[in-house]
Amino acid sequence: MSRYSLDKDKIKVLLLEGVDPSAVETFNKAGYTNVEYLKKALDKEELIEKIKDVHFLGIRSRTFLTDEIFEHAHKLCAVGCFCIGTNQVDLEAARNRGIPVFNAPYSNTRSVAELVTGEYLQLFRTVPAKNALLHRGGWDKNAKGCYEARGKTIGIIGYGHIGTQVGIIAEALGLNVIFYDIENKLALGNAHQVETIDELFARADVVTMHVPESPTTKNMINAAAFAKMKDGVIFLNASRGTVVDINALADALESGKVAGAACDVYPVEPAKNGDPFDCVLTKFDNVILTPHIGASTLEAQKNIGIEVANKLALYSDNGSTLTAVNFPEVSLPTQGNSVSRLLHIHKNNPGVINKINQVFADRGINVAAQYLQTTPEIGYVVMEIHSDKPEEVLHELKAIDGTLKARVLL
C-alpha cells in the first residue's frame, strides 16, 4: 500500500529558473519522477496557469510568488527557494494557506564572499578602469589612486552568514574589519561591531552590503549615506538591488566620492538571459557590474539543488518542516510501520486542537504520538495513530473549521 495521500508518480514537481540538475536527481532518487524542469522564470500569466497542478515548486530569485499567484495554487504543498533570499515570496500569504517555504541558508555563502573579496582587491588597484582602457586600445601605467588592501578598513553592513565570511577572509588579507548589524553579533577574529552605521561610514575604506531585502533595508544607502562615507570609498552591493538608491550611487561616482564600486544586484533585473540590461551605472569604467552571479558557482548550485530538493522530499515523505522560513518547525522521527501519520495545518484559533482530539476520542482511536508547533497565526500538528481507516479520519479532520491543509501518510 502507498504510504502517501497520493502516489508519488502523481505528485507533480515544477522546477524553474534552471536550478541545478542535482535537484532533479535528488527528487528522482526519492521516488518523485513527475518533475518538470524549466531553464527560465515564467511570467505571471504562465505561472498562474502552471501552478494550478503543481504540488512542489522550486524557484530562484527571479520568480515572484505573490498572494495572487498563491490564490491559484490549489494543490501546492510547499515551495523551495533554491537560494538564500526569500524576499521574492510573500511568506505570510504562503503560511496563511498552509504552505511551508524552504531555502538553502548556507550553500552559496562562500561563493558570494569570494566574489566580493576579489572585487574590492581589483578596485583598490583600479583594475576595472585600467582594463576598460586597454580594451579600447589605451595605455595608462601609473600608481595614482592605487592602494594595497593591507591595513585598510572594511565596513560590513549585515554581519550574517555572508558578512562573517567576508570578514574572515578580509582579516586574513590584513584588513581591519568593522561591522554594523541591528543584532548584537559575536565578532569573529579581531572584527569589531560598531554601534552606529554612521561610525562605520566614517571609518571604512570599503563598504560592503550583506543585509536581506526588508522594509528596514530599503534604500538604506542613499545620498545622505554616501555623504557620510570617506572620500574615495569603495562600495559593493551583492545583497539586493532595493538596498541601494542606484541614482545616488551614480551621483557619488560622478562626483568622485565613491572611487570604485561593484554591483551584483539591481532594483530591476532582466527576467532571463538575453533580455536587455538597462542601468545608470553602465557608463562608469570604475564599476564592476555582474549579472546577479554571487551564488553562481558549480559547487554552490550543486549543493543547493541537493539540499532544497531533499527538504521538499522530506516534507512530502514524513512531514518534517525543520528549517522552513515561514512555518512552525516540526522535526519528526522516521514513521513506524504499524502507524499512520496524519498531518494537519490549521489557523491558530481557540479550540481546534480540542476538535481534532475529539475526532479520535469519538472513534476510540489511541494517539500513539503527537507533535505540535504553532505560530500566532497557524498551528501544525502531526499525529500517529493505529487505525484501519485513516482516510476516514482524515476526511473528518479536513472538515474541522479553520483547517488549511491536511494529509495522511499511511
Ligand SMILES: NC(=O)C1=CN([C@@H]2O[C@H](COP(=O)(O)OP(=O)(O)OC[C@H]3O[C@@H](n4cnc5c(N)ncnc54)[C@H](O)[C@@H]3O)[C@@H](O)[C@H]2O)C=CC1
Ligand atoms: N548576490 C547573490 O547572488 C546573493 C545575494 N544574497 C543576499 O545576501 C543577503 C544576506 O545573506 P546572508 O548573510 O546569508 O543572510 P543572514 O540572514 O545570515 O545575514 C543578514 C544579516 O543582516 C542583518 N540585518 C538585517 N537587517 C539589517 C539592517 N537594517 N541593518 C543592519 N543589519 C541588518 C541581520 O541581523 C543579519 O545578521 C540575503 O538576504 C540575500 O538577499 C544571498 C546569496 C546570494
Ligand SMILES: O=C(O)C(=O)COP(=O)(O)O
Ligand atoms: O541566494 C540568493 O539569495 C541569491 O540572490 C541567489 O539568487 P539566484 O539563485 O542566483 O537567483
